[in-house]
Amino acid sequence: MRLRNLIGVLVALFLVCPAVAQAQPEVELAYVEWAETVASTNVVQTVLEDMGYDVEITPVSAAAMWQATATGDVDGFTGGWLPVTQGEYHEKLKDEVEVINKNLNGAKIGLAVPEYVEIDSIAELNANAEKFREEIIGIDPGAGIMGKAEKALDQYNMDNMELVAGSGATMTAVLKNRYEEKEPVVVTAWTPHWMFSRWDLKYLKDPKGTFGQAEYIATVVRPELKNDMPKVYNFLKNFEWTLDECQQVMLWIEDSTPEEAAERWVEENPEKVKAWKQGA
Known part of the structure; x- marks a missing residue:
């Protein structure tokens, strides 16, 4: 009887709620x-x-x-x-x-700096490399934006700058720390991203169009x-x-x-x- 009752319950469930079986x-x-x-x-x-x-x-x-x-x-x-x-x-x-x-x-993708940084173009980075600790803070090595950043190093003759790979989390952590100290920092950036809502940032102009439109x-x-x-x-x-x-x-x-x-x-x-x- 118990088995019959169990079978009856399962059949009833299937009839009432066929989604259970599908x-x-x-x-x-x-x-x-x-x-x-x-x-x-x-x-x-x-x-x-x-x-x-x-x-x-x-x-x-x-x-x-x-x-x-x-x-x-x-x-x-x-x-x-x-x-x-x-x-x-x-x-x-x-x-x-x-x-x-x-x-x-x-x-959009590009290189971004805090609004308080005085330079406005990627073309100005190499001459001011020491202010930025001679580094561009990047994300994971396989990201498309990192390939564009490598290309920018070459196209803008940035022999004094180095692209530092990491992750999105490490990039924003470095940005946060240096922003709080009002220290110059340049990062690989993209929109949409919450960092543009949290901090006053600006994209550096890209006269050579390395990062595209x-x-x-x-x-x-x-x-x-x-x-x-x-x-x-x-x-x-x-x-x-x-x-x-x-x-x-x-x-x-x-x-x-x-x-x-x-x-x-x-x-x-x-x-x-x-x-x-x-x-x-």
Whole structure:
């Protein structure tokens, strides 16, 4: 009797709630641990989980992020900086991935200094190298912006300056410490980033155009996603936001966790989220 009762309960559950037996497939997203990509990835994860999906997010290098999407090891990512910063990866893999939208316009990369620093151009750095401890504070070695910074060292003949590799966290830590001491410091920088909301910073002019003009951040997926998970595909295609919205999440992350900041933003922006879900 107990077995029959158990079978009866399971059948009843299936009839009342067939979703129990038809779980949504898992969505796998890759991301680079840059502030804006952490923000967008966690917001996307939060919304997809609200839609009933299990979502796994994996931090990797930029090169691995593109490659994993091309091979289908992940479903995609929201941090494709184009056309310059990650343009090399896109050019190599453009036939194996799909760029489905521009989720943020007005992105920018370059070298930045505090507003109190008297120089205004990259061309002035080498002559003032000692003031900056003869170093440009960079991020992880595989980042596209680091390649551009290396190129800038050559194009601007900065033989007195050295590019110091590290991570986004170490870069902002150095910036914070020297800013508080009102000491000159130059860092590899990009927008959107919470550091521009927290401190008074300025991009150095780039007369040679080494870092390119304004960029956009794209959502990139494996080509099969549209057929395999059309609702996820449509949601990711609809996902877009502004610099201010992205930087708000980044600021909240600094005072909490990526998950908490994403959940707060999603809760406070229901109309935006509703628009993303159209057709999903």
